[in-house]
Amino acid sequence: MGRRVCSYDRAGYAWSEDGPSPRTAERAAGELHTLLAAAGEAGPYVLVGHSYGGNTVRVFADRRRDLTAGLVLVDVTDETAVTALQISRPLLAVQLTVNQLAARLGPLRLLGDALLPPDATPAARTHTMVVYGDRSMAAARAESWASVDSAAQVRATVRPRAWGDLPAVVIAAGGQPVEVTAHARRLAALSSRGRLVVATTTEHYVQNAQPDLVLDAIHEVIAAHGRG
Incomplete structure (x- = not known):
């Protein structure tokens, strides 16, 4: 039997409509549930989240355990790094505002690669005006400004064995x-069927550098769910 794979852009990114503020993880998790229901995609779902996306799927799994078949978390944000978030939040807001102006006024279109971050992926470079466009930068700024509240919402989901026997693979970049690897190990321990995988790549975008590693983790979680 075939399985469907769905991906989406959070509210405000790319071609997705803007969403109401504040742009917290809890709101994003609620919007994900609404999206899946409106699309007629019946659960339960294996949820795969990278970086900040890990916040969304972790809150979703906590709120809608009945719809969650398993988790694959790829180099996700550390919800305990509150001080770092508080320090970086205003700096990120300024940077993203500058990026937004560059997209709106034309330098991004003219200079392209010269203005992109060094870790921008080939796909992001190909679609610069979407990935780093005016609306996407505004969405990123709104999420970063709500990052402290989002972290608190994610921390509230962390309890001993919070995921029960939910199949889970936590992937950390090498x-x-x-302390980063220790955080990933603690996440994996939230499930009796959780497992930590440390990638050989040091790239944050593990799914681009080692796609087979992520795909294998997804297949592992699907198989574990099928075994009950």
Whole structure:
């Protein structure tokens, strides 16, 4: 039997409509549920989240455990790094505002690669005016400004064995400080069927550098769910 794979852009990104404020993880999780229901995609779902997207799927799994078949978390944001979030929030807001102006006024279109971050993926570079466009930068700024509240919402989901026996694979990029790997290990331990995988790549976008690693994790979680 075939399985469907669905991906989406959170509210405000790319061609998705803007969403109401504040742009917290809890709101994003609620919008994801609404989207899946409106699309007629019946659960339960294996939820795959990368970076900030991990916040969304972790809150979704906590609120709608009945619709969650398993989790694959790829180098996700650390919800305990509150001080770092508080410090970086205004800096990110300024940076994203500058990026938004560059997209709106034309320098991004003219200069292209010169204005993109060094870790921009080939796909992001190909679609610069969408990925780093005016609306996407506004959405990113709104999410970063709500990041402290989002982190608190995610922390509230963390309890011993919070995921029960939910199949879960937590993937961390390699070469990171020991505390980053320790955080990923603690996440995996939230499930009796959780597992930590440390990638050989040091790239944050593990799914681009080692796609087979992520695909194997997804297949593993699907198979584990099928075994009950």
